[in-house]
Amino acid sequence: MNDVSExxxxxxDAVIGGPRAIDAADGxxxxxxxxxxxxxxxxxxxxxDGIRMVITxxxxxxxxxxxxxxxxxxxxxxxxxxDLLPAFQASLEKSIEWSKAYYADPERMERALxxxxxxxx
Amino acid sequence: xxxxxxxxxxxLLGYGSLALLAAESEELRNSQLELSFVSVSWFxxxxxxxxxxxxxxxxxxxxxxxIVDLSEAxxxxxxxxxxMSNFGYAAPSTWGSTIVPHRRFERSQATEFYEYLExxxxxxxxxxxxxxxxxxxxxxxxEIFINAQIHSQSELGVFVCGxxxxxxxxxxxxxxxxxxxxxRKVSERFNRNVPAVAALxxxxxxxxxxxxxxxxxxxxxxxxxxxxxNRGKLQIASGGAFWEFGGGPERFVSxxxxxxxxxxxxxxxxxxxxxYDSDDEDNVRKA
Numbered sequence: 322m323n324d325v326s327e328x329x330x331x332x333x334d335a336v337i338g339g340p341r342a343i344d345a346a347d348g349x350x351x352x353x354x355x356x357x358x359x360x361x362x363x364x365x366x367x368x369x370d371g372i373r374m375v376i377t378x379x380x381x382x383x384x385x386x387x388x389x390x391x392x393x394x395x396x397x398x399x400x401x402x403x404d405l406l407p408a409f410q411a412s413l414e415k416s417i418e419w420s421k422a423y424y425a426d427p428e429r430m431e432r433a434l435x436x437x438x439x440x441x442x
Numbered sequence: 443x444x445x446x447x448x449x450x451x452x453x454l455l456g457y458g459s460l461a462l463l464a465a466e467s468e469e470l471r472n473s474q475l476e477l478s479f480v481s482v483s484w485f486x487x488x489x490x491x492x493x494x495x496x497x498x499x500x501x502x503x504x505x506x507x508x509i510v511d512l513s514e515a516x517x518x519x520x521x522x523x524x525x526m527s528n529f530g531y532a533a534p535s536t537w538g539s540t541i542v543p544h545r546r547f548e549r550s551q552a553t554e555f556y557e558y559l560e561x562x563x564x565x566x567x568x569x570x571x572x573x574x575x576x577x578x579x580x581x582x583x584x585e586i587f588i589n590a591q592i593h594s595q596s597e598l599g600v601f602v603c604g605x606x607x608x609x610x611x612x613x614x615x616x617x618x619x620x621x622x623x624x625x626r627k628v629s630e631r632f633n634r635n636v637p638a639v640a641a642l643x644x645x646x647x648x649x650x651x652x653x654x655x656x657x658x659x660x661x662x663x664x665x666x667x668x669x670x671x672n673r674g675k676l677q678i679a680s681g682g683a684f685w686e687f688g689g690g691p692e693r694f695v696s697x698x699x700x701x702x703x704x705x706x707x708x709x710x711x712x713x714x715x716x717x718y719d720s721d722d723e724d725n726v727r728k729a
Contacts, residue, residue: 343552343584345592374556376581378588408577411720419649430650431632437644438636 328364328401331355333383334371341374348382355383356390359399370404377412384413385420393421443467444476450489452614452707454686454695457492457679464496465699471503480511488614490525490544491603492679492705495618498598499702502620523603542566542604542615549591549599556584558602566606567613567712569672572719579718582665586617586706593652594621594703611713612674618705623681625700627652638682639694646678646685665708668718675709 331354334340337347351367358365367384369375387396405413422429445466448459467475477497479485501507509529512520520526525544527533537543542562547555559580571579590600596619604615622630628641631652636644644650648663662676666687669676675688679701685694688709 339553341553341556343556343588345588374577374581374584376585376588378585378592406574406577408574409581411578412581415648422649433647433650434628434632434636434640434644437640 328366329358330366330368331358332368332370334369340372342369342372342379342383343374343376345378345382348379349386351383352386355400356387359387359391359396364399364401366401366403368404369402369406369409372404373406375405375409375412377416380413380416381420385416385423388417388420389424393424443470443473444478446478446481449482450485450493452486452489452616452675452677452709454684454697456486456489457677457684457701457705458697458699460489460492460496461679461697461699461701463493464499464702467500467505470500470505472505474506474508475500477507477509478511479509479513479516482516485516485519486614487519487523487525487541487605488603488616488707490520490523491601491616492618492701492707494525494528494544494546494601494603495598495620495703495705496701498601498620502598523605525603537562539565540606540608542602542606542613544601544603546599546601547587547591549597552584552588552591555587555600555602556580559583562604566604567608567611568710569712569714570717572717575718575720578664578720579668582662583615583617583708590617590619590621590704590706593624593627594619596621596703606712608712611711613710613712614707615710616705616707618703620703623700623702623704624652624678625681625683638680638700639696642678642680642683642685643694664720669708671716671718672714673711675707677707677709678704680704 333342333351336351336354355365355367402413445463447463450456450459497507521531522534522538523541523544524533545558587600598620601618606613624645625638625641628645629636665676669688678685682697682700684697
């Protein structure tokens, strides 16, 4: 029997079938698996072991979108990202930061554009 | 029709020259374009990627193309980097030590793009980098490719070409698509007519994205910081807007004629002997 107090481990390379996390569509597949486990009340350990390239669009899909589906605090508490190469840690942090900002205030980007246009006038 | 191309360097005038070709041939359909190099005294080999994006749109309208009046030197350059193999010439059997080959990638070929970087960037004068920084550098180039792939809404592909100029001590890499361009994407996103320069300025702010219903944004921060330290350049031409960072104050300029898609050029100063590293905040530093 599975111990439900133990995190579910999801290996990114197993879900996407390769060492490069560079396709947003692949990110969406990972997102579906992670979201299902989180919604089932399980903690998730998302492992990037074996992944040697990661792009922001992938992280936005597989991690960032979680902040739109569940409360931020719950994602932060229930999701642990492991084995990500140090080179890509900053991209993950940026993706989480942008995603939280996006879902907290979806109108922010339009406001920024209006400000940009005001500055031009 | 005959179009006499002007000089094409990796600069505002070079993009303007390609945009003029696009504008003058805009109405051409089921016809023939003769692209003359008679007025060209300089063509940066890497800009063949941007030229290919312009020509892809023209050819997509069922036109035929002939490239004429090439000097021997121009023909040699464009043959050696593989550009001319798109127009009936044999592809080179080997690539010279200064060439990052001209290549057209399908939208689904992100993996092949990374393999291409791994195969052709080494030995082209890039400054020494720590392993982490090298990964981030390749990641940043890939982000540009993926952005073109995702947002261009074009099936015509993504065109890439680079050239190492040992005597000028620079390595230029251009990634171009024949898509709708950033200004139009921004206008569509907000359902209003956004001036091209304002749209590009907005799109370059970290975290801003034209994707709807999902977070996004691709940072150019690492490349900008690298370029600032390296004294290189980063340029984007997209629709009616041109942006350049490095080599002077950052500048946004309106193009007289819109570039039909998006092209990004990274210029690396290969005279830079400083090794590069980055910290967890993506700040670039000389190691």
